[in-house]
Amino acid sequence: MKALLIGEYKNGHIDESFYELVGFANKIGASSVGFMVAPLDVKPEYDGKVYIADISKAKDYNPKVHKGLILKLVEKENPDVVVFSHSSYGWDLAPRLAAALRAGQISEVIDVDNGEYIVPFCNAKLRRKVKPNTPKAVLTLQSGAFAPLKNNTAQIEPFDYTEEDTNLEFQGYEVAEKTGVDLTKAEVIISAGRGVGKKENIEIVRSLAKALKGELGASRPVVDAGWLDESYQVGTTGQTVAPKLYIACGISGAIQHLVGMKKSNFIVAINKDKDAPIAEVADVFVAADLLEFIPMLTSKLTK
Numbered sequence: 001m002k003a004l005l006i007g008e009y010k011n012g013h014i015d016e017s018f019y020e021l022v023g024f025a026n027k028i029g030a031s032s033v034g035f036m037v038a039p040l041d042v043k044p045e046y047d048g049k050v051y052i053a054d055i056s057k058a059k060d061y062n063p064k065v066h067k068g069l070i071l072k073l074v075e076k077e078n079p080d081v082v083v084f085s086h087s088s089y090g091w092d093l094a095p096r097l098a099a100a101l102r103a104g105q106i107s108e109v110i111d112v113d114n115g116e117y118i119v120p121f122c123n124a125k126l127r128r129k130v131k132p133n134t135p136k137a138v139l140t141l142q143s144g145a146f147a148p149l150k151n152n153t154a155q156i157e158p159f160d161y162t163e164e165d166t167n168l169e170f171q172g173y174e175v176a177e178k179t180g181v182d183l184t185k186a187e188v189i190i191s192a193g194r195g196v197g198k199k200e201n202i203e204i205v206r207s208l209a210k211a212l213k214g215e216l217g218a219s220r221p222v223v224d225a226g227w228l229d230e231s232y233q234v235g236t237t238g239q240t241v242a243p244k245l246y247i248a249c250g251i252s253g254a255i256q257h258l259v260g261m262k263k264s265n266f267i268v269a270i271n272k273d274k275d276a277p278i279a280e281v282a283d284v285f286v287a288a289d290l291l292e293f294i295p296m297l298t299s300k301l302t303k
């Protein structure tokens with residue numbers, strides 16, 4: 001098995017997600033080569049060869065140009081799998097590449113089992129195993145699903161730029177405006193999940209946050225339901241946090257939530273389902289109905 005790992009270079013540095021692709025290749029026992037559009041003097045910490053297309057010519061992003069480069073490299077290296085991060089770059093480029101290669105595309109891989117790729121579905125409530133039935137496959141990997149792997153400085157090989165596309169011009173990155181609460185600086189976060197049941201019950205979690213002098217956070221369904229605004233959301237499409245203490249209340253532990261909070265120093269999960277996946281990352285798991293347990297805990301703390 002050979003993997004072509006597509007890294008991303010953004011705002012002056014290699015995106016750390018590249019090393020998760022390296023970790024993935026290592027996990028499946030594949031040999032690998034890397035590729036990224038970057039300055040030619042970039043230094044990926046990767047034990048192997050990384051092809052670099054000059055970013056001053058190919059620009060940060062242009063789907064036609066970047067696809068053209070990768071197609072050329074696929075011809076040269078003949079990988080079995082081309083691997084992207086499940087980022088906006090990967091979302092846009094992986095399907096284009098798969099269509100051009102007539103290869104199966106598997107999005108949001110979170111694990112591998114005996115040659116089958118595991119991906120979430122039904123809003124990540126369930127997982128299924130998928131196996132491509134084409135000789136090559138194009139994958140995107142969910143961020144945080146594979147442990148990053150860094151090695152020595154890579155051997156760099158400049159990769160020629162030939163494609164041109166004058167119809168599109170890269171305009172730059174725009175950072176989404178931050179409104180509301182900034183959870184990235186909080187030392188204590190108490191997050192409410194769908195398990196709170198209804199908007200009014202958010203107050204139960206808010207009281208605990210107040211008693212612990214912490215900030216209130218939320219999983220996505222709580223935001224989608226309009227119980228809290230999106231500035232409270234933790235996860236892939238919310239904030240990434242690393243507080244000293246994170247208490248997940250009625251949160252199942254979907255990968256998209258875990259990615260945003262699993263670097264917390266100490267994690268407590270309160271969940272009535274003792275088999276909830278959040279148990280895998282929790283230091284303390286309280287198997288209880290949060291509607292009974294949290295008011296008791298808050299009253300002890302405020303006595």
Ligand SMILES: Cc1cc2nc3c(=O)[nH]c(=O)nc-3n(C[C@H](O)[C@H](O)[C@H](O)COP(=O)(O)OP(=O)(O)OC[C@H]3O[C@@H](n4cnc5c(N)ncnc54)[C@H](O)[C@@H]3O)c2cc1C
Binds near residue numbers: 196219222235250255
């Ligand atoms: C592209 C994409 C991006 C996403 N981005 C994010 C993101 O940034 N952040 C995010 O959080 N999610 C995100 N999601 C959604 C994610 O996949 C999950 O659906 C979501 O995290 C589940 O939220 P939850 O754990 O609150 O709800 P559920 O999965 O419904 O879990 C509720 C939990 O509460 C427990 N529970 C129920 N009642 C009680 C009670 N009375 N007491 C105690 N426990 C109880 C249940 O046992 C269950 O474990 C994303 C999904 C997609 C597809």
